[in-house]
Amino acid sequence: MDKDDLIQEVSKKMKLIRVEFGYTQNRMAEVLGLSKKTLVQIEKERTNAGWTTVVAVCALFQDSDVLKNLLGDAPLEITETIAHQQIDRPSGRTMGGKVWWTNIAEDQSFTLQQNVISKHYRIIDQEYNRWFSSFDVQEAEARFKQLIKD
Template sequence: MDKQQVNELLSGKLKLIRTEKGYTQDKMSEVLGMSKKTLVQIEKGRTLAGWTTVVALCALFRESEILQGCLGDDPVEMVETIAHNSISTPKEKTMGGRVWWREVESCHGVRL
């Protein structure tokens, strides 16, 4: 799963998460730090939530059964993993600075 997929998934679940918590659109938009108009656009499927909104949603509503059903028991851990996987790490070096292998194939972040 990547950032775009999580954005799409949680944009579609935003209204369910809001109603699960019992919040009005006004209250939810205030909690997430966005305008009510933007929240309505996301809930109606006219636009997607941004990555920062998705991260805030996961952090503030981590106990939501809907979020846990989509992303596992700890939604914050999931978005943290996705965020850190997009950061490049040094490749092709060992602790001694010598390369002892070559890449045969790479797929979904796994290298052979």
Template sequence: MNEKDVIDVISKKVKLVRHEKGYTQEKMAEVLGISKKTLVQIEKGRTSATWTCVIALCALFRDSEVIQAALGEDPLEVIETLAHGNIDRPREKTLGGKIWWKQIKKENDFILQQNVISKHYRIIDRDNYRWFSSLDQDETLIYFDELLENNATTL
């Protein structure tokens, strides 16, 4: 999944998110920082949301079941991974990947997973803290091996 894919998917979900949250078009447009006319055009499929609008929607409505069904349990992880190319620092605790994640590899204290929707990769530890995310499988495998190496030398 790339930036354009996310824009396409989320643009088609704006109206559903608005209804899910009980917002009027006026309120949703205000919250997203766009005109009501632009929101109507997005909802009717005549135009796509901008990348900035998609980021705002995912950030402000990250708990939306509609957005989570489209991007997975943490929509901002997908957005952040796309924006930066990868995330290589320990972050907040995840839910462990029980729903939107396929386990690729597990060794020692680390688990390599792939998101079944966005197809990006992440490494979490046994306590479900995310250590790394990337769209690149090779990069993620290298980081995984480095984590294992560093973990082995500290024991």
């Protein structure tokens, strides 16, 4: 998944996300900083949302079941990984990947996982803190080897 894919997929789901949260078009437009006219155009799939709107949707509606079905359990993580191309620093505690993740490699300290929906990779520690995210399997495997060696 790349930036364009994310923009297209989230744009297609904007109306469902709005309805899921019980927002009117006016309220949703206000929350996202859009005009109602722009939101209507996105919802009718006449145009796609812009990158900043997609980031806002993933951040503000990260608990959305619609987004989770589209991107897995961590919409904001996927957005952040795409924006930075990878994340290589300890950050936020995850739920451990019991539903949306497949374990690729494990060691006593770290687990390398792949998201079954977005196909991106991440490394978490024993307490489920995320240490690394990337869409590149070779980068993920190299970082995993480095972490378990240290």
